Amino acid sequence: MSALFSLKGQRALVTGASRGLGKAIAQALAEAGASVICCSSQVEGASATASQIEAQGGQAYALAADLSDLDQVRLLAEQALALGQIHILVNCGGTIFRAPAVDYPMQEWQTVMRVNLDSAFLLSQLLGAQMLKRGQGKIINIASMLSYSGGITVPAYTASKHAITGLTKALANEWATSGLNINAIAPGYFxxxxxxxxxxxEVRNQAILARIPAGRWGEPEDLAGAAVFLASSASNYVNGHVLAVDGGWLAR
Structure with a gap:
């Protein structure tokens, strides 16, 4: 059974790997045996993650790209492919900007959409082309609880995360017959x-906790199992799915 979840011989690219959810996912994939390319928006930003993976006996690389700049996203794909075939892509890099919708700056709207949605599509397109030729690949997009609801004062983030779930399903519809698995993880409140x-x-914190059956906020490490599952052969018949890891939030 353990072989189903093994990622030995696989190479993964994880965006947003300098901290938080992306860092935890990168470490989890490495622990399962994958070689991991850790990407951050800042030069050397993911170096600490890569160093920690190597200190634990894994193989890792650190790259940088501003995901709001699609030219840098293209360069990131080129740099990643220069290291060898990419078997797993995790689109985790993201950003958020809070403001009432009536005052929401269009520049911030565009930045959020480029980082959260456009970069995910472009990386999926560029790396997916190689996966299609090989007839195998795993793409994991990071969705959100705001893929299901509207949130408050985060219209761009909400729109981008609704779109991520749609993109996940659209790519699965086109690419599943070619051996690719495109799925998403929707983290709860982490x-x-x-x-x-x-x-x-204090008010929002208590309201959120009151609705989570698990009775606590999620910690980044809580995503490890879901990420390894969707990156491994254990999920070979899972496609176009959005896996909620939310402590029961959606069930309440």
Whole structure:
């Protein structure tokens, strides 16, 4: 059974790997045996993640790309492919901007959409082309609880995460017959930089906790199993699926 979840001989690219969910996913894939390319928006930003993976006996590389700049995204794909075939792509890099919809700056809207959606599509397209030729590949997009609801003062983030679930299904419809698996993980309320404002808001924090059956916020490490499952052969008949890892939030 353990062979189903083994990633030995696989190479993964994980965006947003400098901290939070992306870092935890990169470490989990490495622990399962994958060689991991850790990407951050800042030069050397993912070096610490790569160093930790190597210190634990794994193989890792650190690359940088501003996901709001599609030219840099293209270069990232080229740099990743220069290291060899990419078997697993995890589109985890993301950003958020909070403001009432009536005052929401269009520049911030466009930045959020480029980082959260456009970069995910472009990387999937560029790396997916190689996967299609090989007849095998795993793409994991990071969705959100705001893929299901509207949120408050985060219209661009919500729109991008709804779109990520649609993109996941659209790519699965086109590429599943060629041996690719395209799925998404929808994290619940996790302790990350993106949710810091909510954690610090006593009223919102308590309201969120009251709705989570597990009775706690998620920790980045709680995504490890889901990520390895969707990256491994254990999920070979799972396609176009959005896997909620939410402590029961959606069930409440």
């Amino acid at each position: 302790r990350t930089d993106n949710t810091f404002a909510l954690q610090q808001d």
